[in-house]
Amino acid sequence: MTASATVAAAGRQPDPGRRPSVVIQPTSGWAALNLRELWTYRDLLLILAGRDVKLRYKQTGLGVTWVILQPLVAALIFTIMFGRFAKLPSDGHPYIVFVFSGVVVWNYFAAVLQRAGNSLITDARLITKVYFPRLAIPLASVFSALVDLAVALGVLGVLMLVYGIMPTWRILLLPFFIGLTAVTATGVSLWLSALNVRYRDFAHAMPFMLQVWMFASPVAYATSIVPERWRLLYSLNPAVTFIEGMRWSVLGTSSIEPAMVVLTSIVALVVFIGGAFFFRRVEQGFADSV
Amino acid sequence: MSETAIRVEGLAKCYRIARALGKQPYRTLQEDVIALPRNLWKRALGRSDTMETFWALEDVSFEVTQGEVVGIIGRNGAGKSTLLKILSRITNPTRGRADIYGRVGALLEVGTGFHQELTGRENIFLSGAILGMRKSEIARQFDAIVDFAEVEQFIDTPAKRYSSGMYMRLAFAVAAHLEPEILLVDEVLAVGDAAFQKKCLGKMEDVAVDGRTVFFVSHNTQAVRQLCGRGILLEHGRVVADGPTDSTLTVYNQRLREMRVDAETGVNNPENRRGSGAIRFTGVSVEDLGGAERYTFAMGDTIRLRLSFTVHAPMRGAAVVVALRSGMSREIVTSVRHVVTERELAPGVSSTVVIDLPNVYIRPGEYPLYLHLGEAIQSPKNYDVLDDMTPPLVITAGGRALHDNFDQTKPLGVFSIPSRMTIGEASGQQETEAPVAPQRPHIVR
Numbered sequence: 163m164t165a166s167a168t169v170a171a172a173g174r175q176p177d178p179g180r181r182p183s184v185v186i187q188p189t190s191g192w193a194a195l196n197l198r199e200l201w202t203y204r205d206l207l208l209i210l211a212g213r214d215v216k217l218r219y220k221q222t223g224l225g226v227t228w229v230i231l232q233p234l235v236a237a238l239i240f241t242i243m244f245g246r247f248a249k250l251p252s253d254g255h256p257y258i259v260f261v262f263s264g265v266v267v268w269n270y271f272a273a274v275l276q277r278a279g280n281s282l283i284t285d286a287r288l289i290t291k292v293y294f295p296r297l298a299i300p301l302a303s304v305f306s307a308l309v310d311l312a313v314a315l316g317v318l319g320v321l322m323l324v325y326g327i328m329p330t331w332r333i334l335l336l337p338f339f340i341g342l343t344a345v346t347a348t349g350v351s352l353w354l355s356a357l358n359v360r361y362r363d364f365a366h367a368m369p370f371m372l373q374v375w376m377f378a379s380p381v382a383y384a385t386s387i388v389p390e391r392w393r394l395l396y397s398l399n400p401a402v403t404f405i406e407g408m409r410w411s412v413l414g415t416s417s418i419e420p421a422m423v424v425l426t427s428i429v430a431l432v433v434f435i436g437g438a439f440f441f442r443r444v445e446q447g448f449a450d451s452v
Numbered sequence: 453m454s455e456t457a458i459r460v461e462g463l464a465k466c467y468r469i470a471r472a473l474g475k476q477p478y479r480t481l482q483e484d485v486i487a488l489p490r491n492l493w494k495r496a497l498g499r500s501d502t503m504e505t506f507w508a509l510e511d512v513s514f515e516v517t518q519g520e521v522v523g524i525i526g527r528n529g530a531g532k533s534t535l536l537k538i539l540s541r542i543t544n545p546t547r548g549r550a551d552i553y554g555r556v557g558a559l560l561e562v563g564t565g566f567h568q569e570l571t572g573r574e575n576i577f578l579s580g581a582i583l584g585m586r587k588s589e590i591a592r593q594f595d596a597i598v599d600f601a602e603v604e605q606f607i608d609t610p611a612k613r614y615s616s617g618m619y620m621r622l623a624f625a626v627a628a629h630l631e632p633e634i635l636l637v638d639e640v641l642a643v644g645d646a647a648f649q650k651k652c653l654g655k656m657e658d659v660a661v662d663g664r665t666v667f668f669v670s671h672n673t674q675a676v677r678q679l680c681g682r683g684i685l686l687e688h689g690r691v692v693a694d695g696p697t698d699s700t701l702t703v704y705n706q707r708l709r710e711m712r713v714d715a716e717t718g719v720n721n722p723e724n725r726r727g728s729g730a731i732r733f734t735g736v737s738v739e740d741l742g743g744a745e746r747y748t749f750a751m752g753d754t755i756r757l758r759l760s761f762t763v764h765a766p767m768r769g770a771a772v773v774v775a776l777r778s779g780m781s782r783e784i785v786t787s788v789r790h791v792v793t794e795r796e797l798a799p800g801v802s803s804t805v806v807i808d809l810p811n812v813y814i815r816p817g818e819y820p821l822y823l824h825l826g827e828a829i830q831s832p833k834n835y836d837v838l839d840d841m842t843p844p845l846v847i848t849a850g851g852r853a854l855h856d857n858f859d860q861t862k863p864l865g866v867f868s869i870p871s872r873m874t875i876g877e878a879s880g881q882q883e884t885e886a887p888v889a890p891q892r893p894h895i896v897r
Contacts, residue, residue: 180455182551188544206581213567213578220569291564292582293541449543450467 189446195438200295207298207305214277214306229313233269237262240382250383255413256325259318264381266318267339267408270311271347271401272372278303278351279368282359282448289448296445297438300355304348311340318412332411339407346400346430352437356444359451380405385418397422400429456553457634457665458516458539463548464689465509465534508534510689512548518633521666523680523697525673525704528840531689532669536560536638539667554665557583557632563623568612572603572622575611579626593629600655601625621651628655634665653679671782671840673701673818708843709747717841725841730765730834731825734802736842738821747843750850751868752811760804761825761836767797769828774807778866779818779844785866786814787822794828812847813868820844 200207219226237258244250245257252260278300282289285299322329358364379401380388388396396402403426406418509531516522524532537543539550540558565582566575576597580590590597598604601622603614611619637656653675660666660679670676676683676697683700685693685707693703711717713736717725737758739745749755757774775787792805821842826835 180553182459182553184541184552184556186538186541186545186550186552188546188548203581203584205587206584209578209581209587213570213574216574217567217569288565288582290542291560292558294582294584446544449537 195442196295200297203295203298206294207302210298210302211305214302215309218306218310226313229310230317233262233265233314234317236269237265240265244382251386253384253386253409253413253415255327255409255415259321259325259327259413260384260409261382262318262321263409263412264379264405266311266314267343267405268376268379268381268401269314270307270340271343271404272376273307273310274304274344274347275351275354275372276368277307278348279354279358280365282355283365296448297352297441300351300441301348303351304344308344322412327413329412330414332414334411336408336411339404339411342400342407342427342430343404345434346404346426349430349432349434349437352441353433356437356441359448360444375399375401393419394421394425397425398429400426400433402426455518456515456551457518457520458553458667459551460515460539461513461549463509463512463535463538463545463550464507465531465538465543466546467506467508507689509538509545512686512689512691514684514691514694516665516667518554518665519660519663520682521660521680522668523676523683523700524667524669524686525676525683525700526686527708528671530686532686533638534689535686536636536667536669540636552634554633555584556634556636557627557630558636559583559627559630560636560638562620562627566611566619566623569610571610572598572607572614575622576626579623580630583627583630585630597622597625597629600628624652624655628652632664634667635659636667636669638669649675671820672779673704674779677701705843711841711843713838713842717838725839726837727835728765728833729836731761731763731767731770731797732836733759733823733825733838734762735760735804736823736838738842738845748846748848749812750848751813751816752850755809755812755845757807757809757823758804759807759823759825761802763797763801764799765834766799767827767834768831769794770797770803771826771828771830772805772807773822773824773826774809775822775824776814776819776845777822777840779820782820784822785819791828814847814866815868816847816849818844818846 240261241258245252245261281299281303282296288294288299289296354364354368378399381401385393385396385402385406403418403422407423409415410418508529512531512535524535526532534543536558537560538545539552540556540560542558542560563579565579567578570578576594577587577590580593580597581587585593598607601618601624603618603622606614606618611622614622635656656666656668656679666679668676668680680697682695683693683697683704684691685700685704687707692707693700714734735758737745738747739756739758740749741754741756759772761770763770770792771789772792773787773789775784777783778785788807788809790805790807792803820840821838821844822840823838823842824835825837
C-alpha cells in the first residue's frame, strides 16, 4: 500500500492554496473535543431537544398533567413516610414543600441520566446512517429535560405560595444550582451513554443505580440528620450539594456549607470533562457496535 | 475545473467478528469482567485474541475530480457500503486516508431521522438538521421541499398517517435540497415505485449537471449505466476495475460468470451467507434443458437449477427455496419452495436436487438469485442462504412477438402476461392490427 500511495501523493499534488475540508483518518487514543464542530451543529442540538419534548407531550395522554402529578405524588408519599411516621426533621419547613423541592431537582437529574444514558441506543438508526457530532444526542436530552424541570418549578412556586413562603435574594443563585445539576448530569450521562453502547447490561443496572443514588441523597430527608463527621464524605456525592443548594436558594435555610459547593463544583467538572473525552474516545466505534 | 473532490489513499477497514456464529456483536460488562483474568493470562502467555477479524476494505485508492459522477459497483460484501460509510464519516477507517474537498451530503437511506409521530413540517426540520442543514437554510428551502414532495395539504399531519409513497417523497425531497458539493448516495433507489425511482434519478442527474460530484453505490446496474460516466468495481475490498462505466460493467459481468459457488464461497460474508452451518450448499449451477451451463435465457425457456448440499449437523428434513430478486429494486419478485425430504438427516449426507422453472414469463432484465436451504419444517436457525452469490439470471425477449408489449428502457412491472386490444365499443369483437381510430376510447385487456 505504502508504495502506491506515495506515488499517487507525489504525482498529483493539489495546488497548495486548497486544503481539504475534511480529512478522514484512523483515530486512536484520545481525540480532541472539537467543540467548534459541535457549535456548527447547534441547530441540530436544539431541534433534537425539541423533538424529545414534542414526543414526550404528544405520546402521553396526560401530557403536562403527568409531569406535575409524578413529583407531587412522590413528595406526598415521602411526606407521609418520613415526615409523619418517621418524624424526620425538615430544617423548619413544611415537610411537603421541603421534600418537593428535593424531588424537583432529583427528577431532573434522574431524567437526564435515564434519557441520555439510553439515547445512543434509541437513536441507533441515526448513528449508523448519518454523520453528525455524536455528542448532540445525549446533550439534547439535557436540554429537553429542562422543560419538565420548568413545569415542576412552577408547581413548587404554587406550593410555596400556598404555605406562605417568600423567596429571598438567595433565589438569584437558583440558576447556578440548576447549572451545577445540569453539568453533573451531563458528565455522568456521557459516561453512561458511551458505556451503554459497549456494555448492554448497563441498561438493566441503571434503574437500580438511580434508586440507590436517590436514597444516598437528601431527597426525602435533610442532610442535617447525617452525623457531622460524615458530612464531608457525604457531600462527595454531588447530588447532596445541588439538592441542598436548591433548598437554600428557594426556601432560605438549609444545611449547606460553602466548602460543599466548591467540592461538588470540582467533582462535577472532573466528571464532565472526563466524560466528554471518554465519549469522544469511544464514539468512533459507535456505528460499528450499536 | 478539474480540481480534486475526493482523494482516497490506501483505505482499509477491519471489523472484528464474534468468535462463535450467532453471538451478539456487543459485549456485556459481566462477560468482560469474567473474561478479564483469562485474557490477562493469555496476554501474559503471548497468545493472541480469539476474536476473528474481517477486512471489509483492504486497500482502496482512487481520486475523483469535481463534477464527476462515479458509480461504485460490486456484489454484496465487496465493501461498497463500508466505503460509503467511511466517506460519510459514519465509521472510521482502520488504515489509510481520505481527503474531501467540499461539503458532503450523504444519503444512505431515505427518511433518516424521520419520526412517525411528528408532522411533515416538523420532520422536514428534523431530517434537514440531521443531514447537516442550518435551520435558516431549511426555512429558505421549505417551500421547494414541500413542492417537490407534493404533500402540501398534509404538511401538518403526523407522518404516521402518510401513505408510504408520500413518506418516501417527503424524505427524499429533504435530502435532495441539501445542496452539497459532493453527494454520496447508497441504494436509495431500492425503495419506492418506478415513478419515484425516476424522480430520484432525475434529481441526481440535475445535481450532476450542476457540476457537483456524485458518488453512487448501487446494485442497480441499469441506473449506474444511465447516470454515471465512470465506474469503480470493488471486489473483496479492493478496486479491480476503474474506468468508463461500460467497460467496468463488462468486467463485472465477466467476473460474475467466472464465480464458482461451493461450501466456502462467501461464508465470511454474513450479508449473503447466513445460517448456522448445519447445512451448506456445495454447488449451484444454472443450465438449460440440454445440460449446458448458462445464465441468459429467452422468455418462455425452461431454467434448470442443479443444487448440491451437504448436511453437517442433524436436520429435521430439508427444503429448498429458489427466489428471484428484481435487479432494479432488489425485492423478491417470485419464489418457489420444494421439500426434499421430511426424514431426519444425519451429518455427512450429501445430495443434489434439480429444480426446473418452465415457461418463465418475466420481463427482460436482470434477476439476481436468492437460494435458501432449510429444514422441512421452517426453523429459524438451521439454514444456508446464497443471496446474490451467483450470476444474476438474464432474461431476454427472444423471438416472442406475443409478449413484446414492453419498452426495454422502462421496466414497468416484472411479469409478462398475454394481452389483446380491441378498438371501438367494448362489445365489438373484431381485433385490429393497429390503432386506426386513436380519438376514440380503447380498452386494453
